[in-house]
Amino acid sequence: MANSFRDKVVEEGLEEPQTIGAEQQEAPADDVSSSATTQEALKAKSARRPLFRMPKVSGKWAMKQLPLVGLIVLFCIILVSNRYKVEQLSKEKIQLERDIDYLREQRIQMQREYQESIKISRIAEKLDTIGVGLISGPPYEIVRTEEVIDTKRNKNK
Numbered sequence: 568m569a570n571s572f573r574d575k576v577v578e579e580g581l582e583e584p585q586t587i588g589a590e591q592q593e594a595p596a597d598d599v600s601s602s603a604t605t606q607e608a609l610k611a612k613s614a615r616r617p618l619f620r621m622p623k624v625s626g627k628w629a630m631k632q633l634p635l636v637g638l639i640v641l642f643c644i645i646l647v648s649n650r651y652k653v654e655q656l657s658k659e660k661i662q663l664e665r666d667i668d669y670l671r672e673q674r675i676q677m678q679r680e681y682q683e684s685i686k687i688s689r690i691a692e693k694l695d696t697i698g699v700g701l702i703s704g705p706p707y708e709i710v711r712t713e714e715v716i717d718t719k720r721n722k723n724k
Contacts, residue, residue, distance in 0.1 A: 683689065691701050 687701075694701060
């Protein structure tokens with residue numbers, strides 16, 4: 568792999584490319600002077616160019632970016648409002664689940680009380696306190712004869 572620093576210097580036009588054999592043929596004094604020249608050129612170039620360039624911000628550029636900034640602010644507002652709404656809905660959901668559990672327990676308790684109250688033994692106790700007893704046999708049937716029905720028809724005429 569070639570020397571990347573040397574390739575960079577060559578690309579910038581500070582020094583002409585040299586081969587390894589040519590470097591060995593030169594005198595040591597020239598080697599020192601060329602490296603000194605290269606170092607001076609690099610120092611001068613680095614002094615001109617900072618490591619991090621800040622873009623020049625002008626009023627025109629800021630006005631161009633204003634719609635983008637407005638859109639980002641709008642999205643942030645929408646994000647915050649959606650999170651707030653989701654939190655409110657989750658709190659409401661938790662409260663409704665608690666209410667459902669409470670009502671379910673109440674229904675079970677009322678159903679148990681109703682089942683207990685319709686037992687025949689409970690009904691018999693209530694009827695005994697009133698003075699009415701339970702029927703021991705099947706209910707009897709009232710039979711109407713035709714004579715009774717005819718007499719009622721004649722009265723209506």
